[in-house]
Amino acid sequence: MTTISGNALKIDAVGLDQLSCAAKEDPSTGKKTLRAKTVCEAGFRNMTYVRELAPMLVGEPPALLGDDAAPNPSETALAALGSCISVGMLANATHRGVTLSEIEVAMEGDIDISAVWGVGDTPEGKVLGFSEIRCRVTLAGDADASVLQEIHDNAIKWSPVLNTFRRPVVVASALAVE
Template identity: 55%
Template sequence: MSSTALNESKTPLRPLDADGLKSLGAKAKLDPAKVNTLKAHTVCEGIFRMMTYCRDLSGHLIDEPPTLLGENNAPNPSEAVLASLGSCLLVGIHANATSRGITLYKLEANLEGDINISSVWGVGDTSEKRLGFTDIRVTFDIDGDCSREELEELVQWADKWSPVANTLRNPVSTSVALA
């Protein structure tokens, strides 16, 4: 917990539009069963360089490290999953801090995930084993004008309502097919 005197010399994070956040929440409560479909288009540019396009944004690069025969230009797909989880949790913490009138000065997440890569996409050891992450650990470094208990509550609330955390925790119906 930071004292008010210490916080006066700190720069708050760029604030969210509190009224816009309230309006967004109210709109969502009007149609709680509404489902959006998110889309992405990924193009292999060669080697393991993948460019993914979402909405009308510029491409998002995914690559592999040299140890996995990539060029080390960007995070690999599994690292992108960790980045997505961290980003989603931070969005939730920031939104809920705003909603509760808490000013944040620092908001960071550190993530690590354990993954067995010996199957090498099905061309290595293909004996029966669990694929994907077996454990993911997330720790936060947060400074705000509230108590540690309030920060812990923000973290737990964001984790409970994070779409990405819940996607990782819960089975998801996934279909993969040739177009």
């Protein structure tokens, strides 16, 4: 839960406006290339490196032969989706002059793991990945329910991660043998 008791959740409104104006003036400024590198430590323990930040551990639970030390990749995808929606709501609220005191995004998704990473149930035409994701959002702030609904709806509509889930994405992979 993203709540600061007695305080407002805030971002730099002037900085947000500058980003918005720059993107409107030159849409190419909004196009970026993001990078992440994942290195297997041992078993199903993976360290993912992003920018110069501390690495993130991603693993598997014992039921999937992991050591339960970190969220698994699918849980991490849900976390990314929930975080993106939260960021969008705070940005939308700030843009409207609404002060939020609570943002909570609870994510739940149904996934079929019977393919077991390509070594299990893999009939032709099997659809992999999440089949349904449910998102429950709690917002509190100094606006009425209709404005909070507009903030919610706009964040859902424009979430980059949500839109990645909604549409096909071209993924290219190349093997480097060492």
